[in-house]
Amino acid sequence: MKIPGIKLHNAADLANACSLLEKYGESAKALAGGTDLVVDLKQKRAVFEHIVVLGGIAGLDEIKLRKGILQIGALTSLASLAESRIIKKHLPALSDAASTMATPQVRNMGTIGGNVAMAVPSADLPPTLIAANARIITDSPTGSRIIPIREFFTGPRKTVLGAAELIREIEIDVPPANSGLSYKKFQLRNSAALAVVGVAASLVVEDGKISDACIVLGAVAPTPLIAVKASRSLIGAKPDFEAFANAGKIACEEGKPISDIRGSKEFRCRLIGVLTRRALEEANGRIRTAPKRRKN
Numbered sequence: 001m002k003i004p005g006i007k008l009h010n011a012a013d014l015a016n017a018c019s020l021l022e023k024y025g026e027s028a029k030a031l032a033g034g035t036d037l038v039v040d041l042k043q044k045r046a047v048f049e050h051i052v053v054l055g056g057i058a059g060l061d062e063i064k065l066r067k068g069i070l071q072i073g074a075l076t077s078l079a080s081l082a083e084s085r086i087i088k089k090h091l092p093a094l095s096d097a098a099s100t101m102a103t104p105q106v107r108n109m110g111t112i113g114g115n116v117a118m119a120v121p122s123a124d125l126p127p128t129l130i131a132a133n134a135r136i137i138t139d140s141p142t143g144s145r146i147i148p149i150r151e152f153f154t155g156p157r158k159t160v161l162g163a164a165e166l167i168r169e170i171e172i173d174v175p176p177a178n179s180g181l182s183y184k185k186f187q188l189r190n191s192a193a194l195a196v197v198g199v200a201a202s203l204v205v206e207d208g209k210i211s212d213a214c215i216v217l218g219a220v221a222p223t224p225l226i227a228v229k230a231s232r233s234l235i236g237a238k239p240d241f242e243a244f245a246n247a248g249k250i251a252c253e254e255g256k257p258i259s260d261i262r263g264s265k266e267f268r269c270r271l272i273g274v275l276t277r278r279a280l281e282e283a284n285g286r287i288r289t290a291p292k293r294r295k296n
Ligand SMILES: Cc1cc2nc3c(=O)[nH]c(=O)nc-3n(C[C@H](O)[C@H](O)[C@H](O)COP(=O)(O)OP(=O)(O)OC[C@H]3O[C@@H](n4cnc5c(N)ncnc54)[C@H](O)[C@@H]3O)c2cc1C
Pocket: 029, 030, 031, 032, 033, 034, 035, 036, 037, 038, 039, 054, 074, 075, 078, 100, 101, 102, 103, 106, 109, 110, 111, 112, 113, 114, 115, 116, 117, 118, 122, 123, 124, 125, 161, 165, 166, 167, 168, 192, 193, 194, 195
């Protein structure tokens, strides 16, 4: 690949990529699948002299299950996420979210690391990753760190990542069998359309009552938003239509949508209510069919 005026550096491994980013400072950027970055370059929203290409780094595109933890390499493509048997079995909501994204071509190139690092408010993977309590594992010239995803996003296209810090992996504890998670998205077309609203919802049910819940709203605030009051309203309730519809109403009040070309503020508020209820219903349905947690 050649981009006029830009020097490409093929990183041998993640440590090499981090030191190249450190060396070239603000004039450098990492490139994974390029489905966001190349668009930004073409639209002149970003100007760089150096691009550090991550694509050739071995082992960063694997999905593993180790000791009850899902480990997803940063270069895992959206298509692999959508199709992975491990993800479909243990976290089907993430597979659903990936399969709603973009087009087959973009899903083949785009990566989970790029989607999370880009921090676009309408991005599809962050709400599910937040509801699943994921951890972001990073490397930088000063070492590695583990960042709870709930502390990762600081604003539109802004994260806590340092300039020479890269995502190596995303880790998620395999959800227990008495829990369920779902992602629901409304988009204006069936493909290649960003979320007008996206909602991820997780539920834990014990003795017929909800003991834990987390509702995360995408595309309705500068960062993915945990609907705290709506989530709390479910604790102690029976997992039924009434509780889910009530949580949807509360979530509508917690969202901070704006009007833009994809939908008005009022339309987005209504969508939050409907999608929250639907996500909770599907999460609840998944509890009954969830496989027993396995040790390996
Ligand atoms: C036609 C089209 C449709 C799309 N539809 C959707 C959609 O429906 N939903 C959606 O959420 N997105 C959508 N996208 C956006 C994009 O495809 C995804 O966000 C994708 O996951 C980005 O991954 P990438 O590997 O291509 O990132 P890149 O473009 O390579 O990088 C994006 C940013 O992340 C940084 N980055 C990449 N990897 C790492 C890493 N390991 N560590 C730290 N920083 C890193 C880069 O430096 C850059 O700033 C669409 C894009 C296009 C072009």
